[in-house]
Amino acid sequence: MINTTDFSKRLKKIIDYYGLSASAFADKLSVQRSSISHIISGRNKPSLEFVMKILTAFPEVELYWLLNGKGSFPKIIQEKIESTSPPISTSKIEKQVTQQSLPLEEKVVSTIQSNGKTIDKIVIFYTDGTFDAYQK
Known part of the structure; x- marks a missing residue:
């Protein structure tokens, strides 16, 4: 409160x-x-x-x-935050690039299959402070 x-x-x-x-x-x-x-x-x-x-x-x-x-x-x-943060390793960057090139549906499916969990709700936060929520 x-x-x-x-x-x-x-x-x-x-x-x-x-x-x-x-x-x-x-x-x-x-x-x-x-x-x-x-x-x-x-x-x-x-x-x-x-x-x-x-x-x-x-x-x-x-x-x-x-x-x-x-x-x-x-x-x-x-x-300022980016300039003071430690550099990201190349393997992390490659993983991010690979993940970004996949369509959203494939990302979700691969995430669900990799951890055995089921998604109940997805919330997307935008830089303007708004958000969208999607629930099963």
């Missing part, structure tokens, strides 16, 4: 970081200005749609940090 007091503090931090007023922040998210006021005051809890709008409009905001206060804000830029 989200602690609304802490969430509102993090929301204020985002607004201050971008140098926006509460009304400009609401306009950027395409929400009513009163929504921002009500969430900051603790009157209302943020909806999933509201959280997703923040993540879409402000890519430097990490979901886990926004909801739980753990992680970092602003988000560490991906290039």
Whole structure:
């Protein structure tokens, strides 16, 4: 469960970081200005749609940090992570290339056959913060 007091503090931090007023922040998210006021005051809890709008409009905001206060804000830029991560071995790269060249159905079938498990649900997360869920 989200602690609304802490969430509102993090929301204020985002607004201050971008140098926006509460009304400009609401306009950027395409929400009513009163929504921002009500969430900051603790009157209302943020909806999933509201959280997703923040993540879409402000890519430097990490979901886990926004909801739980753990992680970092602003988000560490991906290039920095890639430059500090250890190099991948050639066999891993070859395996990834082979796996990427297979159609999705073949990947799923080979995964199911290799571990003897049955897939119940598949969730695909997109870089814009949205997702699709597929269930049997």
